Amino acid sequence: MTVSFWCSAQGLPWSWTWRPYIGVWLLIGSIAGSYAYAVLRLTPRRFAGDDRPTTRREILLFGLGVLVLWIGSDWPIATLGAGYLLSVKTLQYLLFVYVAPGLMLLGMPRWLLRRMIRGRIPFRIAKLLTRPLIPLIVVNGVLLGSNLPVVVDGIGKNQFLVFALDITWMLSGFILWWPALGRLPELNPMSYPTRIGYLLLNIFLPTVPASFLTFGQFPIYSRYELAPRVYNISAVTDQQLAGITMKVGGGLILFSAMTVMFFRWHRREEARERADEGARSDSTT
Amino acid sequence: MFRTAAIALAAGLMLTGCHGTARTGGGRPAFRGHVLGTPLSKPEFTLTATDGKPFDFRRETDGYLTLVYFGYTHCPDICPVHMANLGAVIPQFPPSVSDRIKVIFITTDPARDSLTVLRRWLDNFDRKFIGLRGPIDSVNAIQRAMGLPEAVIEQRDSSGGYTVGHSATVVAFTPDNKERVLYPFGTRQEDWAHDLPKLLKTWPHS
Numbered sequence: 001m002t003v004s005f006w007c008s009a010q011g012l013p014w015s016w017t018w019r020p021y022i023g024v025w026l027l028i029g030s031i032a033g034s035y036a037y038a039v040l041r042l043t044p045r046r047f048a049g050d051d052r053p054t055t056r057r058e059i060l061l062f063g064l065g066v067l068v069l070w071i072g073s074d075w076p077i078a079t080l081g082a083g084y085l086l087s088v089k090t091l092q093y094l095l096f097v098y099v100a101p102g103l104m105l106l107g108m109p110r111w112l113l114r115r116m117i118r119g120r121i122p123f124r125i126a127k128l129l130t131r132p133l134i135p136l137i138v139v140n141g142v143l144l145g146s147n148l149p150v151v152v153d154g155i156g157k158n159q160f161l162v163f164a165l166d167i168t169w170m171l172s173g174f175i176l177w178w179p180a181l182g183r184l185p186e187l188n189p190m191s192y193p194t195r196i197g198y199l200l201l202n203i204f205l206p207t208v209p210a211s212f213l214t215f216g217q218f219p220i221y222s223r224y225e226l227a228p229r230v231y232n233i234s235a236v237t238d239q240q241l242a243g244i245t246m247k248v249g250g251g252l253i254l255f256s257a258m259t260v261m262f263f264r265w266h267r268r269e270e271a272r273e274r275a276d277e278g279a280r281s282d283s284t285t
Numbered sequence: 286m287f288r289t290a291a292i293a294l295a296a297g298l299m300l301t302g303c304h305g306t307a308r309t310g311g312g313r314p315a316f317r318g319h320v321l322g323t324p325l326s327k328p329e330f331t332l333t334a335t336d337g338k339p340f341d342f343r344r345e346t347d348g349y350l351t352l353v354y355f356g357y358t359h360c361p362d363i364c365p366v367h368m369a370n371l372g373a374v375i376p377q378f379p380p381s382v383s384d385r386i387k388v389i390f391i392t393t394d395p396a397r398d399s400l401t402v403l404r405r406w407l408d409n410f411d412r413k414f415i416g417l418r419g420p421i422d423s424v425n426a427i428q429r430a431m432g433l434p435e436a437v438i439e440q441r442d443s444s445g446g447y448t449v450g451h452s453a454t455v456v457a458f459t460p461d462n463k464e465r466v467l468y469p470f471g472t473r474q475e476d477w478a479h480d481l482p483k484l485l486k487t488w489p490h491s
Contacts, residue, residue: 013361217377218474225370225473228362232409234369235474 006163007075009083009156013228019075023163028070035062038112050185051111062107068100073166082162085233086213086224087241093146093169094245097139098253101173105181113183126178130187132198135175140205142172147209149221156223176202180257192265199254199261206246214243316466316483317476324463327351328430332391332419335404340417342389343462348490349387350481351458352468355428355436355451357394358406363453363470364390365410371455372410374477382482385460388414393436393451395421431456431464459488 005023039054047053071077072095081089117126129135145151146165155161180199182189190198212220219225219235233241327343334340352371356364368390375383390407392398395418398406403416425435436451453470457480465488466480 011362218374218478222471222473226366226471229365229369232365234373236373 004159006159006166007078007082008159008162009223009227011083011157011228014080014084014230016076019079021074021078023159024070024073024078027073028066031069032063032066035066035108038115039109042112042115044111047111051114052109054109054112058107058109060107061103065100065103065105065107068095068103069170072096072100078166080230083156083223084227084230085238085242086221087238087245089224090213090242090245091249092166093143094249094253096166096169097143097173097176098250101170102177102181102257105174105177105183108183110183117184126184127187129175129178130182130189132179132190132194132201135179136198136201136205139172139176139202142168143206144209147212152221153223180261192261192268196258196261196265199258203251203254206250210243210247212243213239213246316480318457318466318468318472318480320466321464324459324465325430325432327458327462327464328427330419330423330427330430332417332423332427333400335400335407335416335418337400340415342417346387346389346458347462348385348460349458350385350460350485351387351389353389353391353431353456353458354454355391355393355424355433357392357436357449357451358398358402359394359446360449360451367453367455367470367472368407368410368414370472370474370477372414374474375411375481377478378482382485385485386481389417390414391417391419391424391427393421393424394449395419395424428452457484459484460490461488463488 003020003022005021007019007021007024039059043053044051072092077088077092077095081092117123146169151165155165179190180195182195189195216236216239219239221239224238225235227235327346329341329343331339331341354364354367356367358364368388371388375386375388378386388411390403392403398418400416400418403418407414407416421436428435433452433454433456436449439448439450441447455468455472456464457466457468459465466484468476468480
């Protein structure tokens with residue numbers, strides 16, 4: 001059995017033989033270990049403002065995020081995605097960008113986030129990324145760039161380039177969700193309607209690469225066209241599945257987040273109206 | 286496997302005296318495949334088709350753009366990719382083009398590829414693909430005549446399974462019954478879509 005650092009295209013026929021990737025375990029272990037260390041050792045004794053101890057819900061959400069990251073970066077999803085099926089590579093993109101980082105950010109208590117951006121430069125970066133323009137450019141730039149044939153076909157067999165791309169995807173996921181979740185009030189997060197609009201734009205922009213994939217007459221990437229076939233799935237069918245996965249899968253995830261935000265916004269507005277009415281009735285009596 | 290195929294291709298190209306990819310005056314390749322400097326004549330042979338009848342290659346393919354590939358149905362990588370790509374592209378042509386193309390797959394593993402196995406495998410790609418089978422010595426002689434290396438049994442595993450090293454090249458015979466262009470592994474669907482109608486036009490049936 002060959003042990004690799006990260007998975008890459010091998011050109012071998014597909015089989016359900018397990019393949020270990022040391023780099024994946026190191027990455028997942030270090031993320032989970034750092035979180036556990038932070039929660040167990042770095043939790044402040046006193047909490048100020050809206051800080052509060054780490055909740056079970058947060059631990060669960062972070063754990064789920066790490067699990068999704070692990071599933072996406074390890075065998076068999078990573079192996080199939082690296083050298084056999086573009087549709088699985090697209091699923092991996094969704095897990096790395098749309099699912100795992102959002103869960104992990106929700107799973108990080110505010111005191112930990114504040115600690116992470118404590119310095120002047122980290123704080124400035126965090127504040128800059130809270131505004132929608134740069135995240136929109138970065139996330140969609142990464143998406144378009146990583147779908148260029150020269151990139152997809154160029155990095156296929158080099159595990160370190162695949163690793164670099166996967167890490168870039170994960171980082172772009174955090175950049176995508178940072179302004180949408182707006183966890184820290186001191187960074188002046190966007191209003192709920194603006195957040196919904198921001199996510200809506202992130203649904204529309206990936207339509208461009210998704211359309212090329214779905215409606216392409218021929219396979220776009222030689223890496224997947226010339227790969228050993230898996231269960232006789234043709235290269236064009238695989239490419240169409242990839243396009244649909246990107247459009248429908250990504251759209252559904254972001255639309256779900258938008259729905260949650262809409263109801264939160266609605267609830268907050270209602271609470272505000274009730275508070276205003278209460279204040280008015282207090283002042284008249 | 287890929288390495289063997291690459292070596293086989295190199296050997297095939299050397300044997301056929303390939304002069305590289307033909308180019309137009311503007312520098313763009315006229316064909317995506319490797320055009321032979323000196324075309325070879327279409328060989329004469331008869332093998333058994335998957336319907337059990339003798340298939341006279343020269344007579345049955347006369348005037349057609351004929352794509353010949355030597356491979357085997359247990360091939361884990363190159364053969365299914367070549368066949369899948371041809372099977373995906375040819376039906377997209379109008380009948381005036383697709384009806385003038387014949388794809389012929391000659392097994393280099395007659396021991397395992399019975400006519401039934403061959404037919405079932407080819408039907409995964411296109412029911413019109415023609416499968417031929419014959420004694421391995423005859424098949425090797427045909428490969429030599431086309432300037433390709435002979436097939437060799439490569440690896441045997443404990444269960445008796447084996448792989449067959451064979452040329453990864455699709456040989457194109459134009460309608461004027463000449464072997465003119467070779468397509469190595471790596472030829473893509475858009476390459477086939479670009480070349481096949483042009484081959485029909487450039488060298489029509491004389």
